[in-house]
Amino acid sequence: LPLAAQAKSAFSTDEGQTPYKDVTTYNNFYEFGTDKRDPAEYAGSLVTSPWNVTVDGECEKPGTFALEDIIKPHGSEERIYRLRCVEGWSMVIPWNGFQLSALLKRFQPTSKAKYVRFETLRDPKQMPGQKRNVLDWPYVEGLRMDEAMHPLAFMATGLYGKELPNQNGAPLRLVVPWKYGFKSIKSIVRISFVETQPGTSWGRSAPSEYGFYSNVNPEVDHPRWSQKRERRIGEFLKRPTLMFNGYADQVASLYSGMDLRKHF
């Protein structure tokens, strides 16, 4: 990939970037263990090539595609996004990849496609954390169609100009920067266009704590901690959390008229 030639996106932030070492050693990826150091240690067992992605549901062109065919039609661009974890920490990460909307359009979703459902690989041999029932495997996430088609929603195949490390969700992951990090599902093997709101892994595990939308919102606390502030990795003082993680100008209109306390 001619990464050096990548144009800077208008969506990128110019805030200081979190060091590569921290981005790749401090991860929540329960498929490899519940400790944040586990993914970096154990994700080596994940085989990312060959890799297939199945696209199904309410679309004209479903099928199972080799990863190369998923990626090939899209150029690669860099997006430097803030990432805010629901646990109260944040990073700034330069992702490489392409816009989710461009990918989804290729499969020609029908008018019945109201939501997009994403699924992570399920294979306890490659993902030892799946031997324990800490979550309902495989990991499932979802977006409303208009959220998925928003230009900020991104499919990452790399970070810092390098191939995406396994612990960060290789070979293909979602990045939705205005939502808490767990919405940005990793190591995707299935994309489904569906008519009804899909159940998500964290939503099923603790419905009172992890809603379907999970937009970053300093006004709506997590039941066990405040979401007003966050610790940017590498900083001593906490900083205030911004509405929609600082992307309110771009995405607030998606939720106009919605009670964000109810649809947390």
Place this chain on the structure above:
Amino acid sequence: MQIREPYFSKVFKPAVFVLALTPLAWMVWGVWQDALGANPIEYVTRSLGEWALRFLLFTLLISPLRRAAGWTQGMRLRRMLGLFAFFYGALHLLSYLWLDQFFDWAEIWKDILKRPFITVGMLAFLLMTPLALTSFKAAMRKLGRNWQRLHTLIYPLTSLAVLHFWWLAESKERLAMPLVYAVLLAVLLGERVLRWLQRKMPLLRLELPRVLRRS
């Protein structure tokens, strides 16, 4: 099993004291050397809390050890272990007040009222404070029989500390460690309940081994 004098007071006890300080030394060194991962503040806050809990359990282990193995000298370490629990607990609380909340007292108060895991954590520390304050010989003499009664607070406060850890980890499915502590606490408390039952009902003394075998 006993350690000969003067080795117990001159070597063993000081060694336990130094050993009890190594977790703190490791944290200080780790912060200095940037060896605690991407989020050292979280690491320090969590470890301080875990060490407070561990020292509470060490403290609770002393009298069963005397009863089971006849190791009476342990009683001479108990106050020190209890005070280390308080020491790590106080540092854990300080790290929350300072590094997590930056002494924003309004937010802290809201946190205590609104979040059960903070409420029980605070309560555990609150109950531990009078125990630390009355851990000296003079206080023991002055309180007499009431000293013993006061210090049974260690049972509810350690239970609250385990609950504090449990509730923190619960919905993120990180229950492995809280479960370990809950089981250890259950064993330590269970031993006391059994002894209490034996005292109340002498007949049980004969029956108990069979009960134990069944479980």
